[in-house]
Each structure stands twice: as C-alpha cells, then as structure tokens.
Amino acid sequence: MPLEVFALIMMVIVFIVAIFLVPLLLQLRTTVQRIDDLVRDVQHDLVPMLKELREASEHVKRTTEAAEKGSELLSALGESAGAINQFSHFIKHDFGRLAGNLAGFWAGFRAAGKTLAKKADEQERR
Incomplete structure (x- = not known):
C-alpha cells in the first residue's frame, strides 16, 4: 500500500512539473528561434558591411599614400571624400x-x- 501511495504522489508531481514545463519549453523554443533568426540576419548583414569597411579603409590608405607622395592631391581628396x-x-x-x-x-x-x-504567477496563484 505505501508503495502505491508513493507511486501516486510521484505521478502527481511529474504531472505538475509537466504542466509548468510544457509552456516554458514552447516559449523557450520560440525565443531560441528568434535568436537564431537574429544571428542569421546579423551574419548576413555584417559580412557586406565589413567588406565595405575594408574597401573604405583601403581607399583611405591609398589616398594617404598618394597625398604623401604629393601627386594627384585633388584626386586623392576626391577618393577620400568618396x-x-x-x-x-x-x-x-x-x-x-x-x-x-x-x-x-x-x-x-x-x-x-x-x-x-x-504565467508563473498565475500558476502559483492556482
């Protein structure tokens, strides 16, 4: 008899835990999906941005070298402005x-x- 009562109590505890965990896991799955989408968007946008930044840096480097040589100063300024x-x-x-x-x-x-x-507060109040 005590073993059956223990088993019944354990089943009730497992059921209560499942009631709380299922909504939590569903919400967590949605949040993780959003995080995954954000990371994918950031990766998609970041690579072209870094490429443009490198190109701009190279332009500045080239124009600085040209300005140091004293040749084509106006052209170098135009590239810098670009x-x-x-x-x-x-x-x-x-x-x-x-x-x-x-x-x-x-x-x-x-x-x-x-x-x-x-939801957790509502579950605790019940």
Missing part, C-alpha cells in the same frame, strides 16, 4: 538597421520574460 561618403552611408543605413534589429530582439526577449513571469 570613402567618407561610403562610410557615412554604412553608418546611416546598414548600422541603423542592425541596431533596429537588436532593439527589436531585446524588446521581444523582455516581452517573453514578462509573459513567462506572468
């Missing part, structure tokens, strides 16, 4: 979009945390 313009475009558009994605992820993560806390 590199600065390219970098400015990167900051305005690509970096802003990346920051927006990160802000959206943070807001979603906070909302998920609040939702989980609210």
